[in-house]
Amino acid sequence: METIVIVGASLAGTRAAQTLRAEGYDGRIILVGEESEMPYDRPPLSKQFLLGDWAREDIALLTPKEVESLKLEFRLGVRATGLDREHKRLLLGVDGDLSYDGLIITTGARPRSLPGLDPHQEGVHVIRTMGDAQRLAEDLRNGQTLGIIGGGFLGSEVASAARRMGVAVTMLERDPEPMAAILGTRVGRVLADIQRQHGVDVRTESMVRKVVVGSVNGVPSVQVINDDETRLEFDNVLLSIGAAPNTEWLADSDVLIDNGVVCDDKLFVSDSIVTAGDVARINHPLQGFQRRIEHWTNAVQLGEVAAANLLAGRRKARSFRSVPYVWSDQFGSRIEIIGSPRGDDRVELLGSEAKDNKRLFVYFRDGAPSALVGINARSWMLGVRRRITDVAELNLAFVENLEKEISDNQAAA
Secondary structure: OOEEEEEOOOHHHHHHHHHHHHOOOOOEEEEEEOOOOOOEOOHHHHOHHHHOOOOHHHHEOOOHHHHHHHOEEEEEOOOOOEEEOOOOEEEOHHHOEEEOOEEEEOOOEEEOOOOOOOOOOOOEEOOOOHHHHHHHHHHHHHOOEEEEEOOOHHHHHHHHHHHHOOOEEEEEOOOOOOOHHHHHHHHHHHHHHHHHHOOOEEEOOOOEEEEEEEEEOOEEEEEEEEOOOOEEEEOEEEEOOOEEEOOHHHOOOOOOEOOOEEEOOOOEEEOOEEEOHHHEEEEEOOOOEEEOOOOHHHHHHHHHHHHHHHHHOOOOOOOOOOOOEEEEEEOOEEEEEEEOOOOOOEEEEOOOOOOOOOEEEEEEEOOEEEEEEEEOOHHHHHHHHHHOOOHHHOOHHHHHHHHHHHHHHHHHO
């Protein structure tokens, strides 16, 4: 292959480019990105960058020296508009086309909004880009109240940062507890308690019907209206209700799209196309069905495997079997997930309740472990991650040994 084009200057795209060079590829690598910024890390946008603790250079994924050594070509501020698979051309609208021998799709996802609502109008926010975070930070400095629609990790991290900035925060969650659909009500209640302890007004089973932007006495305000006609007014509102994959540009291609770019377990879309990151819908052996995983570690691992497999070719490529890992830092606590929990899984606490709020939960589905969830349990979770490198290793024997280790450790403390 003489030219490999990576469409999506994301974490997955950047890691794919680094892997191509690490694997010995010496051809052209062209990285296409819709944003005009050089690739940057997104998790700090809702934390350190939002608070002003980190600057642009702190979240850059590549230093100027790395860009030079990797010999990358960038087409930034350019949006992909289509794909001609027959002639192997990436269509860029008014910015022309790019020919490729291999294509890596890492276009990521964008925040969902409510029907008919412009998420970029005054007082309304989403957070995905550096510009989003800068705009939100400025409005939080000038406002006193923030309503967050959605109680997932992103919304909770912004709530944590906003409370540090002295902003009054109300979280509106449609489920019985935050993240109940993924973590269940037992662990969701723990997360809600952490937020309430830090002054967040957590309102569960709150179904938002619409958001209205207006003004009160000449001061801009945002009104949130629930299904029961309850009305709440805020200086600013953050929408944190999930993400939609960026696949519209592939609508006229024959690439299979179904809530993401559908690929096999080796990340191939076709012999010359692979995909990675938030946009990839992979048939993962732990889940037993296809799904997208929108988290940092997944983007890194998929980017690496996709690039290596593209070079190796379909016959020699390896399956993606890494155990999903997710973390979130909020209100001084770290929440970590290993595996793929669901809200209807059976949940058990390993060991006993620790005085320092250190907890480790195991999730079971159909009698087998599906996930481990740690709250302020960094050392335990680090040990688990070091020992589990394949989905097959998350089994009953592993959980039984882990429970014994934790119980012995707590007894000796």
